[in-house]
Amino acid sequence: MPAQFKNLALDIRDYLLTCLPDFETLRSAVLASRGLHEAYVLRSKSIMHCVVSSEIGPAWPFALVLARMRDEPWEGCTDGLIVNDWIEDSQITGREAFELIRVSKIAKQFEDMFSNREKDRTSKTSVLSDAESYRFQRALYKLWWIREIYAADGEDNLDRPEYMQHCKVELLGADTLTELLELDRVWHFLADIVKWLRLSHGPTEDDDFQQVLMVKPESFLEAYETFDFGIILDDSQDAPNPVLREFLEDRGVEPGCWIDSPDDAVLVDEILGEDDTCDKCNAEEGLNLWGEPNWSWLRGHLPPDRLPAFLPGYLGQNFTTKAELVNLTKDKGFRYEEMIKEMFEGQIDTEEYKTDGWYCWTCLTQFFKKELYSWFVNWKRKEGHVFQPEDCWYGWNCRTQRHKLSHASRLNHFCAPTRGDQHDD
Numbered sequence: 001m002p003a004q005f006k007n008l009a010l011d012i013r014d015y016l017l018t019c020l021p022d023f024e025t026l027r028s029a030v031l032a033s034r035g036l037h038e039a040y041v042l043r044s045k046s047i048m049h050c051v052v053s054s055e056i057g058p059a060w061p062f063a064l065v066l067a068r069m070r071d072e073p074w075e076g077c078t079d080g081l082i083v084n085d086w087i088e089d090s091q092i093t094g095r096e097a098f099e100l101i102r103v104s105k106i107a108k109q110f111e112d113m114f115s116n117r118e119k120d121r122t123s124k125t126s127v128l129s130d131a132e133s134y135r136f137q138r139a140l141y142k143l144w145w146i147r148e149i150y151a152a153d154g155e156d157n158l159d160r161p162e163y164m165q166h167c168k169v170e171l172l173g174a175d176t177l178t179e180l181l182e183l184d185r186v187w188h189f190l191a192d193i194v195k196w197l198r199l200s201h202g203p204t205e206d207d208d209f210q211q212v213l214m215v216k217p218e219s220f221l222e223a224y225e226t227f228d229f230g231i232i233l234d235d236s237q238d239a240p241n242p243v244l245r246e247f248l249e250d251r252g253v254e255p256g257c258w259i260d261s262p263d264d265a266v267l268v269d270e271i272l273g274e275d276d277t278c279d280k281c282n283a284e285e286g287l288n289l290w291g292e293p294n295w296s297w298l299r300g301h302l303p304p305d306r307l308p309a310f311l312p313g314y315l316g317q318n319f320t321t322k323a324e325l326v327n328l329t330k331d332k333g334f335r336y337e338e339m340i341k342e343m344f345e346g347q348i349d350t351e352e353y354k355t356d357g358w359y360c361w362t363c364l365t366q367f368f369k370k371e372l373y374s375w376f377v378n379w380k381r382k383e384g385h386v387f388q389p390e391d392c393w394y395g396w397n398c399r400t401q402r403h404k405l406s407h408a409s410r411l412n413h414f415c416a417p418t419r420g421d422q423h424d425d
């Protein structure tokens with residue numbers, strides 16, 4: 001069969017190649033057939049553009065700029081209109097294609113997160129429309145360009161002011177206010193993820209999140225997947241401070257002003273389920289409702305440090321119990337979504353809260369109050385923990401367990417009080 005390709009007109013072979021869905025298929029096709037290889041050699045530039053566009057989507061030129069910035073000395077590419085000169089008329093090499101696909105996969109994961117948080121909470125993968133997706137990715141890549149420009153630090157960068165001027169005007173120089181608002185909006189989204197990460201470790205300060213722009217996309221993703229805020233700190237420490245804020249303000253974009261923008265279609269044209277209500281109390285909470293597809297986000301909203309407060313009585317203040325619960329839930333490999341699933345499955349009364357239900361913050365925290373204790377006891381049993389045979393009379397309401405280690409460890413406090421409440425000692 002493949003030998004017959006040679007008999008087809010060049011235009012047909014060219015057309016066939018441009019229809020391939022991804023770079024890997026193109027590579028195999030070209031390697032497998034001499035006829036297709038010949039067509040590829042003659043028309044590789046346009047064929048490559050088509051296939052890359054099918055695989056990555058319409059924002060691919062912005063991804064290619066990033067891939068090239070990461071691969072080549074950036075200085076060589078600062079003249080002229082970057083995207084046009086550098087992309088439209090250029091040959092994508094195989095090596096660039098691999099890097100392109102790599103960065104686009106990362107961008108896609110960010111789009112999934114964005115879509116779940118800001119467009120449709122019921123879907124873990126992106127449901128952004130083609131136009132929304134293009135706008136999101138264009139802004140995301142542009143923000144990542146900033147890192148490449150600033151990270152190319154050192155002696156070469158002594159002429160930084162001129163360099164910055166260039167980057168502001170030519171590179172980020174979005175044509176319209178809406179595009180600038182989109183940059184601001186995606187930047188806020190990234191900053192939100194960083195705040196979320198920081199919160200999942202404990203209380204947060206209100207940082208200046210300019211530095212977020214200095215985190216490598218893959219480090220960012222790794223930090224998100226492992227809940228390791230240290231990765232963000234390591235990447236952004238001692239990094240130069242990008243001037244994006246000043247640039248945006250010069251052009252009339254104040255921090256977060258897209259929120260009040262008269263054009264409320266900044267990035268997202270329509271939020272799905274905006275008027276949805278809590279399945280328990282009917283509060284209209286839309287995107288703020290909690291259900292299975294967004295349980296994983298809960299870690300940065302109800303961080304491990306706060307979980308012991310959901311145990312009954314003073315159990316969460318029992319030093320050993322508190323440390324055990326916090327250490328368990330803080331672990332890299334621990335998944336909130338699995339814990340919540342087990343909490344739902346372990347319910348005795350399954351009428352009040354349903355696994356596939358959507359709940360407001362208040363109802364969700366009530367659920368934690370109701371179920372966290374049983375879940376934790378089950379977890380301890382599964383781990384082979386042996387409870388002290390003798391129960392404290394005051395059970396979980398015992399106040400002494402908070403400060404007397406010998407008492408706390410000698411008696412079991414994972415039980416209901418049998419002698420009423422304890423007087424203060």
Ligand SMILES: [Zn+2]
Pocket residue numbers: 278279280281282283359360361362363364
């Ligand atoms: Zn509710």
Ligand SMILES: [Zn+2]
Pocket residue numbers: 392393394395398399400401407411413
């Ligand atoms: Zn006690």
